[in-house]
Amino acid sequence: MKHFKRAIGTAFILACSIIYLAVVPVGCTRTTAVYKPKENEWKVDSMIKNPIILPEKPGDGAADPFIMRYNGWYYLYTTGVVNIWRSKDLANWSYVGTANDAKPLSAAYAPEVYYWNGKFYMYTSPAGNGHYILEADEPTGPFIRVTENLGLSIDGSIFIDDDGSWHFTRADSRGIIGHEMSSPTEIDPKGVNLGAYMGHWTEGPMIIKRNGRYFMTYTGNHFQSRGYRVNYCVSEEGPFGPYNKPSDSPILINDMDISRSLGHSSFVYGPDLDSMYIAYHSYTVNISPRVLNIDRLSFNGSRMYVNGPTWFEMPVADMPSYALWPEDDPASQMDRTSLDNMESLLSKEETGNTFTAEWNLSGGNGDTGVVLCKNDDGDYIRILWLKDSSSVVVEKHEKGAFRTLGSFELPNGFRRDALHTVKVQYCPELLDVYFDGMHKLEYKNPGPGSGRIGYVYEGSQPSIGFTGFSDAYKGSGDYKAVKPIPGRFDAVHHLPERNKGNGGSIANGTLAGDINTLILEKKGAWASYRVNAEKDGTYGIALQVSKSTQENIEVEVLEDGQSLGVFSLKELSELRRSTGESKGIDRAEREEKAESEIKTEADFVKIPLGTISLKAGMHQLALRLAGGENLEILSVEIYGEDSSALPAEYDMTGWHRDMKVYGHGSFSFDEKGMGNPDREDMKMTVGSRTWTDYIIDVEVTPGRFGMGRSGLLFRASNESYHPHQNNNALQGYFAGMDSDGIFLKRMNYEDTKEIAKVPFKAAEGVTYSMRVEARGNSIKVYVNDMDNPVIEYCDPNPFLFGRVGVWSFKDVAVYKNLKIALLQDKG
Numbered sequence: 159m160k161h162f163k164r165a166i167g168t169a170f171i172l173a174c175s176i177i178y179l180a181v182v183p184v185g186c187t188r189t190t191a192v193y194k195p196k197e198n199e200w201k202v203d204s205m206i207k208n209p210i211i212l213p214e215k216p217g218d219g220a221a222d223p224f225i226m227r228y229n230g231w232y233y234l235y236t237t238g239v240v241n242i243w244r245s246k247d248l249a250n251w252s253y254v255g256t257a258n259d260a261k262p263l264s265a266a267y268a269p270e271v272y273y274w275n276g277k278f279y280m281y282t283s284p285a286g287n288g289h290y291i292l293e294a295d296e297p298t299g300p301f302i303r304v305t306e307n308l309g310l311s312i313d314g315s316i317f318i319d320d321d322g323s324w325h326f327t328r329a330d331s332r333g334i335i336g337h338e339m340s341s342p343t344e345i346d347p348k349g350v351n352l353g354a355y356m357g358h359w360t361e362g363p364m365i366i367k368r369n370g371r372y373f374m375t376y377t378g379n380h381f382q383s384r385g386y387r388v389n390y391c392v393s394e395e396g397p398f399g400p401y402n403k404p405s406d407s408p409i410l411i412n413d414m415d416i417s418r419s420l421g422h423s424s425f426v427y428g429p430d431l432d433s434m435y436i437a438y439h440s441y442t443v444n445i446s447p448r449v450l451n452i453d454r455l456s457f458n459g460s461r462m463y464v465n466g467p468t469w470f471e472m473p474v475a476d477m478p479s480y481a482l483w484p485e486d487d488p489a490s491q492m493d494r495t496s497l498d499n500m501e502s503l504l505s506k507e508e509t510g511n512t513f514t515a516e517w518n519l520s521g522g523n524g525d526t527g528v529v530l531c532k533n534d535d536g537d538y539i540r541i542l543w544l545k546d547s548s549s550v551v552v553e554k555h556e557k558g559a560f561r562t563l564g565s566f567e568l569p570n571g572f573r574r575d576a577l578h579t580v581k582v583q584y585c586p587e588l589l590d591v592y593f594d595g596m597h598k599l600e601y602k603n604p605g606p607g608s609g610r611i612g613y614v615y616e617g618s619q620p621s622i623g624f625t626g627f628s629d630a631y632k633g634s635g636d637y638k639a640v641k642p643i644p645g646r647f648d649a650v651h652h653l654p655e656r657n658k659g660n661g662g663s664i665a666n667g668t669l670a671g672d673i674n675t676l677i678l679e680k681k682g683a684w685a686s687y688r689v690n691a692e693k694d695g696t697y698g699i700a701l702q703v704s705k706s707t708q709e710n711i712e713v714e715v716l717e718d719g720q721s722l723g724v725f726s727l728k729e730l731s732e733l734r735r736s737t738g739e740s741k742g743i744d745r746a747e748r749e750e751k752a753e754s755e756i757k758t759e760a761d762f763v764k765i766p767l768g769t770i771s772l773k774a775g776m777h778q779l780a781l782r783l784a785g786g787e788n789l790e791i792l793s794v795e796i797y798g799e800d801s802s803a804l805p806a807e808y809d810m811t812g813w814h815r816d817m818k819v820y821g822h823g824s825f826s827f828d829e830k831g832m833g834n835p836d837r838e839d840m841k842m843t844v845g846s847r848t849w850t851d852y853i854i855d856v857e858v859t860p861g862r863f864g865m866g867r868s869g870l871l872f873r874a875s876n877e878s879y880h881p882h883q884n885n886n887a888l889q890g891y892f893a894g895m896d897s898d899g900i901f902l903k904r905m906n907y908e909d910t911k912e913i914a915k916v917p918f919k920a921a922e923g924v925t926y927s928m929r930v931e932a933r934g935n936s937i938k939v940y941v942n943d944m945d946n947p948v949i950e951y952c953d954p955n956p957f958l959f960g961r962v963g964v965w966s967f968k969d970v971a972v973y974k975n976l977k978i979a980l981l982q983d984k985g
Contacts, residue, residue, distance in 0.1 A: 192684050192780045193658045194719025200688060200776035202640075205471040206249045208417065209442060209449035214253035215241050219447025221381075222268040222313075222362070223437045225426040226297065229518050229577060230483050230624025232426065233297045234437075234450070235269045240282070242298055246483070247429055248452055249474045257292070258300040268313045268362065268422065271297065272342070274594070275569075276576030279342045281326075283312040289328070291343050305343055311335075313422070317365035317397050320596045322569035325397045327352070327374075329361030334376050336398045352399050354391050357884035357908030362388075362422035365397050367597070368434070369632065372397050373462055375409075375436070377421040378884075381448070385878030385887045385907065386421040387411035388438060392460045392671075402460075405759060405955065407909070409464050410436070411889070413876045415443035417451070417469040425455070430476040431514040431581070432630035433639070436464055456636040458648045459672030461759075468642045470692045476635060480507045481626035484518070488622045497529065497538065497614055498555065503622070504532060504612035511608045512585040512631045518623030520577040524616030528580050531607035539563070539604070540614055541580055541591060548572060552591060552599055563589070566598040577623060583631055643691040643772065644798050649676035649701075649791035652685035653778070660685040662783070667704075667790050670758045675704075677790045678783035686716075686780035687794070691772045698799040698850055700766040700958055701781075703727065704757070704790040712785030715770050717777050724784050725767035729934040733763055733952045762792045763954040766850075766934045769799050797959050800848040805979035808844060816844045818963075820879035820887075825966075831857070831974030834966035837866065839885060843963030844976075847875045850959045851981050854930045859972045860895055860920040866969030867901075869894015870930050873960035874905070885967070886910035890960045893930050893939045893949070895920050895971070902939055902949050904957075914939075914949045925974075933981050934958075 212220060212234075221237040225248075234243040240257035257263055257280065267283040280292040280301045288309040292301035313329040316339075324339035333355030338346045354360065356378030363376045372393040380386065388410035391401040410420045423438040434455040439448040453466035454475070465472075482488035482505075492503040509515065509530070517528040527542035527550075537556045544551060551565040572578070581592040584607050591599040611627055613620065637654045641647045650666060653659025662683030667675035676685055691697075699715060709730055715722045772779075783789055808814055810832040819825060823838035834840050854870055870893050871877070877888035884907050892903040901915040918941070920926065929940040931947075935956050939949035962978050 202473040208451040220450035221448040222422045281314040313361045327363040334363045380880045380882045383880035384413040386419040430628040430630040478626040478628040484623040500614045515627035519620040522620035526615045531609040533609040646795040650674040684782035700795045702793040714782040714784040716780040722770040798848040808976040831972045833972040843961040845961040855977045857974045859925045861970030867896040868969040868971035871963040875960040
């Protein structure tokens with residue numbers, strides 16, 4: 159069977175997070191015109207820019223930011239005396255004090271606060287020396303220490319699973335360590351290594367559960383390194399794994415002065431009750447303490463990516479469609495009525511058939527609960543916490559009678575007088591019920607559910623807190639979310655509205671891990687994305703496409719309905735020849751293989767299309783199939799492209815102001831060139847991260863290698879150095895020499911891999927001419943003979959842009975006459 163989903167019609171059903179799109183019948187020649195947005199259609203009323211400058215206490219910074227959502231409000235806690243801010247929208251913050259004004263905390267590292275059954279628990283390290291647990295009755299404190307020092311390093315984080323079990327994770331030089339907990343204040347000192355390791359010190363873990371999967375982020379290696387970054391990994395089984403690290407880690411990294419050293423992140427639900435955001439800190443060139451950044455996350459099955467990092471204005475988070483905050487006395491703004499002998503409070507507004515809703519309540523001395531889907535026919539669903547019991551029952555009232563949809567038990571000792579949160583995600587095909595963040599019930603096919611929400615109770619009225627709903631449902635907002643440019647996003651997250659956000663014959667593919675792809679099936683099919691470009695300029699665009707894609711594919715890129723160019727997948731045939739995709743397997747065999755096996759991300763290759771000119775600001779960017787059939791796309795990457803400074807030459811006999819040096823020690827310069835006489839770990843780069851395809855020439859005179867290595871860096875970005883950091887600290891490529899050969903390495907911090915090597919004995923003191931050509935997926939390395947490369951490699955997932963330089967690791971090789979030119983300038 160084909161591994162993609164298709165449906166005829168125009169329905170867009172968010173219920174199962176699958177897009178059902180109209181399909182043009184085979185043989186139909188009509189194509190749908192790409193939608194042209196009206197003037198100011200994408201105008202946004204409120205924007206915000208990272209870093210977020212917090213009011214008051216700016217000198218203290220916002221290191222290790224942790225955001226907790228409680229009763230409709232967000233509370234931000236940071237390292238130090240634990241300053242606290244609060245917000246309704248993740249954009250506008252007000253300062254509320256410190257964790258304990260009477261007994262100030264001193265150098266409290268990475269404070270995290272969790273609410274459970276009436277108490278707030280803070281986990282923090284005093285100056286990095288073990289952990290204390292503190293307790294408070296309010297999110298603003300005062301927090302009082304309730305344990306002695308528990309040890310266990312730093313950066314403790316809590317995850318509460320659906321069964322109410324608690325889990326503690328923390329930093330270590332061996333990777334993230336997990337510990338079981340018997341209560342909020344008791345941690346088993348015996349831990350287990352979760353395999354989340356960044357090649358050196360690894361810290362800042364946090365786990366969330368999203369649609370049944372466990373996602374963990376973690377950070378390394380040193381907070382002062384430009385290469386401080388955030389990885390993620392995924393488990394299908396439990397909070398302690400086993401975890402798999404996807405190929406697109408890290409998800410946060412940047413070495414630009416405007417926003418560098420990104421790390422120590424935390425997750426939080428957005429104001430629309432469904433979207434997810436990531437908070438992290440950074441340094442900037444103008445602000446010395448670490449500062450707060452918040453960007454949106456998107457999910458695609460087992461894939462997770464950041465819409466960012468951003469350092470330019472982006473829209474503020476979506477707010478709920480309907481919301482009553484606790485300070486506004488929600489009960490007074492609801493309709494009082496009776497529902498089947500129970501008192502009730504109902505919202506004055508109605509949800510649609512697909513929604514996410516949240517209720518907060520405490521108290522009540524009888525059966526007490528919440529109502530949803532209340533319509534004019536008297537139908538509704540209620541979720542009741544039964545009197546004098548730990549049982550919760552979910553019932554549907556329809557045609558005058560109740561039907562039980564399910565029930566669940568609450569953890570032992572849950573107090574009725576404590577505030578509790580009920581959350582529901584609803585569509586006609588599926589009802590999910592959460593209690594205090596725990597997923598407690600799933601019911602299939604509950605039927606249409608538009609109507610009012612509210613509360614029901616017998617006896618005394620419960621205290622009512624935040625109450626609200628939105629039409630966001632299980633990641634549906636990811637399709638409408640604004641994608642920042644430069645940036646990368648999954649192709650399936652296109653605008654959903656038929657003939658306005660997409661058109662023609664399109665479908666979804668499905669990969670292992672429930673990952674969805676976009677398939678443009680027939681000529682004229684298109685999908686569009688809401689984007690925000692940082693500035694006017696030239697950008698490169700690349701698509702990650704199925705290896706089985708036809709070679710006659712042509713793709714048109716449009717901005718607001720205007721064509722920016724038509725591009726062919728010209729790199730695909732060369733990639734197949736180089737990787738053996740076409741050798742020994744004919745087309746019929748490949749198709750049969752595709753029929754019998756579910757594809758994975760490894761079955762996709764990233765192909766650069768070319769360059770496009772974009773205008774700054776909000777636009778609708780579309781991809782249209784201009785030729786061929788069945789183009790399957792996993793992701794889209796758009797990056798700055800400016801090689802106007804090329805060609806460039808550096809004789810290397812003296813220091814040049816363009817040179818950026820990273821490492822321990824210093825390079826030496828004389829008439830022979832640039833060397834590393836002290837055999838330290840030294841990197842030097844020149845140029846811009848916007849350089850793409852180029853040719854590099856250099857003269858290299860190797861020394862006595864021993865265990866060292868030296869060579870050319872190219873397409874390098876996010877390069878850094880710190881003594882407490884992985885040595886392979888950059889993203890890009892390294893072509894060089896060592897004691898037994900010439901090699902090519904794909905550099906990505908701890909995931910660095912040697913992708914090609916040939917035997918070669920470099921003679922000490924002999925000068926060699928070395929050349930590298932980088933064009934699209936293709937990399938060629940030459941030594942002396944410039945007509946015959948010693949290495950030819952096509953990378954299926956290439957780095958496509960970056961600087962040029964030299965890396966000398968524990969070696970005394972000398973470099974001279976570095977020349978960089980555009981490939982078309984060769985000769």
